[in-house]
Amino acid sequence: MWNSPWQRAAFSVGPLCMTAYGLIRLTDEEHGPGLAWSSGHLFFLAAVVCFIPVVLGMRRMAAAGRARAGRGLAGAGAVTALLGVAAVVAQVVIDLVAGFLSEDREAMRELFRRVKSHAGVEPAVYTVGPLLFYVGLLLLLTQLAALRRTAAWRPLAVVAGIVATGVSLDLLPLAGLLFLLAFAPLGRQIDDADRRPPAATATASPGR
Template sequence: MTTTTPPWTAFTVAPLCMALYGVIRLTDSTHGPGLAWSVGHLALLASVVAFVPLMWALRRWARAGRGAAARWFADAAAVAGLLGAAAAATQTVIDLVVGFLCADREAMDVLFEEVRSHAGVTPAVYTIGPLLFYVGLVLLAVQLAAIRRIAPWRPLVVIAGIAVAAMSLDLLPLAGLLLLLALAPLDRQRRLALPDAARG
């Protein structure tokens, strides 16, 4: 008996919601409080949340049937990615709250500066912390390609998507689509490749 994988898994939802946030952001000329700001950041939060089970699934796939070193590497990459996701989610929640509390962009900038003035907030939530998300995702994709679980071009597309997003937030729709291209088919491929005991 064969089973089919539902198409709307985290592997699809995560990059699509990132692209959606990027599109909504392009419609918000002031990048300030209002409907576009709130809806866009809710889409971004949904993306970050969806990346959590995605990365955990990649971790299980990368460590299945391999040696201790490979399992350690997969675990470390996943932990880094999940810590980065937590930082990105925190940043997004801060953005939502600031947008709700402020009447205009100038007031938002003042409140953002106040938030960043607290010790450790900038590296944990705005710089180093979110970077770990991308590091973890790339390491897992590279490991899966190295052990021939996925095609070698997929990590390259993941890196391209991250690089595009780093170049400009205006390119987030393209970044999301690149990640969709690289990641969306992997859930079905992973389920077909993993024995039942390894799916966990």
Template structure:
């Protein structure tokens, strides 16, 4: 089954929105509240939301033509990534609401402290939960590379983007561009995977 035009576009729009968020964040010296905080987090929310069709498209490509174990592994990667996406969406929503409700940075800090004081919120939304997004993406990308659906360097580029965000959030623009390099062509490349031989050697363009 072919990806819809929106699904194909999401492979590029998601990383581009991530890059935009990173650039806007660099202009926000106080890191909220204000126009930069709100607009940046709207791009952040859009970026993460775009990865829902990306994850589903990769899962379909990984699972096509494989046995039960292969489909289960593809499903595990997709579920892990989607759980991570849900966590990051919750984080972005909390940040947006905090920005709208707070008059200054100190008021935002207090609101964040109150939110995180609820049992389970911090690991689910701010620490463990978001990591699942990266783990799921890497599981799917690695499986695609193992099946020779994509070139082996693409998962490596994704790892570089993840490491960049871990080193400093100021590197988000670079991470977004790395994600764009890794994901942008895949919307069309992974179309109708069941009609393409999974063992075919990746072309130089991949």
């Protein structure tokens, strides 16, 4: 699976697209609708989609050579993250459609209000659901750090990125760069792990 260059590149492209979205968002004073709104959300959609192979790759690495409990924990982290991916994708698609259909910000607000009025939409798509994405990523990355298959500071970089977005969405470029710092080296590390026998994979250096 990891012989494809684009799959390995997802570990860098995803955070870079997140950074691009944050930078474009800073230029959009009205925050939609318009070119900045649509192009920014397309970058964010690309970022989230790129994290699908990232999640699957980390699950594979965390489960390699482990007992059933370890594989189960890795699987739980992956499922949690992918559920979060689905929620974020749904949110971005709604935002894109709202931007396309609305003439101004007030019309967008009304459309969002109508969407959120449906039972279960707000927690699934706007509050609880997206949080699962970050929780799953942290579960997998923390498991890799505990197994000494990646550096222990990488989960902390992701936590810092999550906190930054929680403080202000204007800090999304910083969050994207922190995610890049945490995830970019893992693409090469997982690729290297595929070239080693299982015993060597289980003792991968945490310094990468």
